[in-house]
Amino acid sequence: MRLALAVLLAGAAGGVLTPPAAASGPGPGGAAAARACDPIAPTECLLPFPNDWFTRADPRSETGRRVAFTTDTLPRPASGIPVSPTAWNRSDGFSPGSAVIAHVPGLDPAATGAAPITDIGRSLDRDAPIVLLDADTGERHPYWAEPDAGAGDDGRRALLIRPARNFHPGHRYVVALRGLRGEDGRTLPAPEAFTTAAGRPLPRGHALYERQRALRPVLRDLRRAGVPARGLHLAWDFTVASERNLTGDLFSIRDQAFRGLGHAAPDFEVTELTDLTPQEDPRIAREVRGTVSVPSFLDRPGGPPGSRFHRDRDGTPRRLPGNTQTAAFRCEIPRSAFTGRTPSRPALYGHGLLGSRNEVGAGNVKAMADEHNFTFCATDWIGMAADDVPVVLGALTDMNGFPAIPERSQQSMLNALFLGRAMIHRDGLPADPAFRAPGGRPLLDTRHGLVYDGNSQGGILGGALLAASTDIERGVLGVTGMNYGLLLNRSSDFAPFQQVLDAGYPDKLRQQVVLQLYQMVWDRGETNGYASRLADDHDVLMHIAYGDHQVAMVAADVQARTLGARLHAPALAPGRSPDRVPHWGIRTAGTPFRGGSAMVVWDSGTPTPPLTNTPPRAPEYGQDPHSDPRNMSTARQQKAAFLTTGRVMDVCGGAPCTAIPTP
Template sequence: MRQRLLHGLLAAALGAAALLAPPAHAAPAGPSRAGGCDPLAPAECLLPFPNDWYTRPDPRTDTGRRVAFDASVLPRPATGTAVDPAAWNRADGFSPGSALIAQVPGLDLARTGAAPLTDIGGSLDRDAPIVLLDTTTGERWPYWAEPDANATDPARRALLIHPARNFRDGHHYAVALRRLKDGSGRTIPAAAPFAAVAGKRLPAHDPLRARQDRLRPALTALRGAGVSTRGLNLAWDFTVASTRGLTGDLFTIRDDAFRRLGDRSPDFTVTQVTDFTADQDPRIAREVTGRITVPGYLDEPGGPPGAVLNRDRNGTPRRLPHGTQLAAFRCEIPRAAFRTPSRPSLYGHGLLGSRDEVGAGNVKDMAAEHDFTFCATDWIGMAKDDIPVVLAALADPTLFPAVPERSEQGMLGALFLGRALIHAKGLTTDPAFRTAAGRPLVDIRHGLAYDGNSQGGILGGALVAASSDIRRAVLGVTGMNYGLLLNRSADFAPFQQVLDAAYPDKLRQQLVLQLFQMVWDRGETDAYANHLTDHHQVLMHIAYGDHQVANAAADVQARTIGARLLSPALAAGRSPDTVPYWGIRRIGPGQPPYRGSAMTVWDSGTPTPPVSNTPPTGPAYGHDPHEDPRNSPAARQQKATFLTTGRVINVCGTTPCTATPTS
C-alpha cells in the first residue's frame, strides 16, 4: 500500500515538474562580492562548499559566526522560485557530516593519488593531494574523495570529499587541494582568481583583495601544517556548527516539555486492547493502542504534515499557545510477560512507515524470545503521512525544514511515550498493562531501552541522545547522514526522479543534498553523534552489502561515536579495503564481553557494495540483506543481552557473524 501511495504521489509530482522548462546551466547567481558568490570558484555559486565566505561574524553564537546565505546564492529549482534562506541562516556553522564539494574540470583522482573509500588511511599521508586541517587543534582529518559517479556532464562533475568521521562541533577547518592531475598525468593549474588570491598581496583597489584577506588565516594555518601555497589548486575554510547550534531546537522543546510535565506521567488514553489466543499468535498475548498527550511546538494546531516549529522573534522554538498534540502508540506485550514482567522498550520504524511496524515478525520474535514489551509511535516528519511533503520538499527546498522540524516533534512524542511506559503512575497503572489479577506486565525497574531499524536507527540516535530515560539502544542497519546516504540507497530511486526534475544539473544536486543536510541534522543522528555515547551505550547492527543504508555511512558513524568493532568482522578477502574498517578499534574474539558501544557486522553473502556514490542495485548485487540481522536469532540474543546488561557478547565465536538471507 505504501508503495502504491508513493508512486501515485510521485506521478503527480513529476507531472507538475514536466510543465517546467529548466535552464541548461544558469549563470552563477549574484555578483562576486561578499554576500554573493565566492570569487574563488566562478563556475558555480556556493562552490567550494561548505565555505565561511557564506558566513558572517556574530558574537551571539557559540562559534562567533552565523551562516549568511542570500537567496540569490542558493540554487533555484526548475520553477525559478527563489529559496528562502531563513532556516539555514539560523545555523552558526555547517554540518559536521557535510561532504566537501569542489569542481575541477579534467580532474583524475586516481592519477592524482587522492585517497578513495578503500584507502582512508592514505588521506593522512604527508604528501596527500587533499588536506583537511582542523585549525582549532592542528590535527589532520581523515576523509575519502570520489568523483560524482552520477554526473552526466564531465565538465560539471563534482569532486566529493567525505569526512571519515564527523568534523568536531564548533571547530574551524581549512581545505587544500594540491598537485591535482588530469587523465594524462598533467598538473591542473589553479583558476585565475585563486592564483591571484594565493599570490602576492593585492592592492587595496583590487576586487579580489577582500577575498584574499578573508582567506589569509586559513593559508597561514595550512603553511604551519606543511602545506605550502606552491602547487595549490584551491584552498578554502569553513566552520562547523556548535553543539548548541546543532541540538538546540530539539533540546529546547524537550526541556520545556519535561519542565511542564514535572514529576508526573504524561497523560494517555488507551483506545483498544486486543488479546490473542496462542493459536492466533504464539508470541504476542496482547496488543494495546492508544494516544499520549504531548505539548505541541509546531506552528499549526495538531502539527499536520508540512508544519514547522513555532518560533519567537529570536528564532527559539516555543510551544504554540495552549498547543497539544496526540501521539498515537501501539504496544506488543509478549506471552512471556504473563509469567515474568517484561522489559520496556521503544521501537523505531523504518523509512516513511508507521508505528504498526512494531507488529512485524522480527519484533514479535524479539519480544517473545527475550520478554520485551515494545511500544512505538510514528516518526512524524518521516512517516507515511509525510510522503507528499517529502516529495514537495525535494522540488522546493524552502519546504524542506518541515521534514526535520516535524521529526523533532515526533521525537518528543516518543520521549513522552517512553516516560509514560516507565513511570510509576503511567501506562502500567492501566488494566491494559496488567494481568487479570492486577499484576503489572511491564517491570519499570529495568529502565527504558530502544531498538530501531533502518530509519529507526538513523533517527534513533537523535532520540537516544535527547533521552534521560533510555540507557541503552540498538541501532539496526543504521548509518548517518542522509546527505551521504541518499545517492547510495536503492530506496532513493523514486525520489531521485523528483530531484532530477527540479534540479537536472547533477552538480547542483550535490549542493542541494548538502544544503538539505544542514537543516536535516537537527532531526537525525548526524548532529548528535559527537556526543551520543557521552551518557548512552549504543550497539550498531550492520548488514554487509546493505542495499538501503550504505555501509560507508555506518562506518562513519562508528568512528564518530567511538563504537568498537566485534571481530573478525568479515572473512578474509571479503572487503576491498586496504585496511578493512580503518580507524575503528576492535573487540577480539578471545576478549571478555565488552561494556561500551560497539558495532557488529552481519554477512549474508551479498556481493560487496559499490565504492562509488551509487546504490547496489541490479542482479550483480544479489540479495538485499537489509532485514537479515533482525531476523537472526543470534543477533536478537546479542541485542537482548546488550539491552539488559550492557555487555556486548560474542555470539559468533572465532568466525565472522553471518545471517541467513530472508526471502
C-alpha cells in the same frame, strides 16, 4: 502504498506538490552583510562548499560565525522560485558530516593519487594531494575522495571529499587541493582568481581584495602544517556548527515540555485492547493501541504534515497556547510476560523509512519481544512517516519545503520521549488495566530503565532520540548509519525519489550542493547532528548488514568512528572486504567486552556494494540483506543481552557473524 507513491511521484515531478515558499526576511542570524558568490570558484555559486565565505561574524554564537546565505546564493529549483535562507541562517556553521565539494574540470582522482574509499589511511599521508586540516588542533582529518558517479557530464562533475569521521562541532577546518592531475597525468592549472588572491598583496579596491584578506589565515594555517602556498590548486576554510546549535531546538522543546510535565505521567488514553490466543499469535498475548498527549511546538494546531516550529523572535521553538500533539501508539505485550515470573522490560521501537508505528507488529519484533520478554511500544516518526510522503516529495523539487521534515521529526522525538515516560512511570501505562494480567499482576517492569531498538530509519533517527533522552538507558541501532547527505545517493530506496530531485534540480553539480544544504537542516532531525552528544551520554549497539542495499555500510563506519564504537572481530572473513585496511580507524572490541558502544557486521554473502556513490541493485549485487540481521535469533540474543546488561555477547563463536538470507 506503491501505487499511491507512484501517483505522488508523478505529481511531484510535475510541480504539483511544491510547498509554498517560506517567508522571506533575515530572521535570527539573517543575511545582513552576506557576501555574493565566492570568486575563487566561478563555475557554481556556492562552491567550494562548505565555505566560510558564506558566513559572517557573530559574537553571540558559540563559533563566532553565522551562516549568511541570501536568496541569490541559494540554488533555485527549476520552477525559479527563490529559496528563503532563514532556516539555514540559524546555523553557526556547517554540518559536521558535510561532504566537501569542489569543481575541478578534467580531474582524474586516480591519476592525482587522491585517497579512495578503499584506502582512507592514504588521506593522512604527508604528501596527500587533498588536505583536510583541523585549524583548532593542527591535526589532519581523514577522508576519502570520489567523483560524483551520477553526473553524466564530465564538465559538471563534482569532486566529493567525504569525512571518514565527522568533523568536530564548533571547529574550523582548512581545505587544500594541490597537484591535481588529469587523465593524461598533467597537472591541472589553478583557477586564475585563486592564484591572484593567493599571490602578492592586492591594492584596496581590487575585485579580489576582500577575498585575499579572507584567504590569509587559510594560507597561514596550511604553512604551519607543512603545506606551502606554492603549488596549491585551491584552498579555503569553513566552520562546523556548534553542538549547542545542532541540538538546541530538540533539547529546548524537550526541556520546556518536561518542565511542564513535572513529576506526573503524561496524559494517555487506551483506545483498543486485543487479547490474542496462542493459535492467533504464539508470541504476542496482547496488543494495545492508544494515544499520548504531547505539547506541540509546531505552527499549526495538531501539527499536521508540512508543519514547522513556531518560533519566538529569538528563533527558539515555542508552544502555541494549548497546541497539543496527539501521538498514536501501538504496544505488543509478549506471551512471556503473562507466563513468566517477571514482568516484561519496557522498550521503544523505531520504524523504518516513511513507515508507521505498525511496524512494531513485524515478525522479528514479536520474536524479540517474546524470546527476551520485552514489551515494545511505537509511535510514528512524524516528519518521516507515511503521512509525510507528499511533503518529502515536494521538498525534493523545492528547498523551501524542506525544513518541515526535520522540524516535524524533532516533534516526533518529543512524542516518543513522552511515550517512553508513560511506559516507565508508575502512574502511566503500568497502572492501566491494559498493562496488567488477570488478577492485577503488572506486565511492565518499572524497576529498570527504558531501552530502545530501531531498524533502518529507526536506527538513523534513533541515535538522536537517545541523545535527547534522560530515560533511555541504552539502545540498539539496527542496519543503521547516519547522514542522509551521504546515504541517499547510495540507497536503493532513493531511486524512485531521484526522478523528483532531478526534476527540481536537474544540474548534477548543483544537485550535490543541494543535498549538503538539505543536510545542514536535517542534522537537527537525525543522528548526524547528535553524534558527539550520543558518544558522551549513551551506549549503542550497531548491527550492520554487509552489502546493505538500503543503508550504505560506509555511513555506519563513519558513525562508528565518530562514536568511538568498538568493532566485533573478526568482522569479516579474509578477502571479503575490498579495502586495504577493512574498517579503517575503528578499534576492535576486547574479549570480554568491557562496555561502551559497539558495532557488529552480519554477513549474508551479499556481493560487496559499489565503490562509487551509487546504489547496489539486484541482480548484479544479489539479494538485499537489509532485513537479515534482525531475523537471526542469535542477533536478537545479542541485542537483548546488550539492552539488559550493556555487554556485547559473542554469539558467533569467535568467528565473523553470518546471517541467513531472509526469504
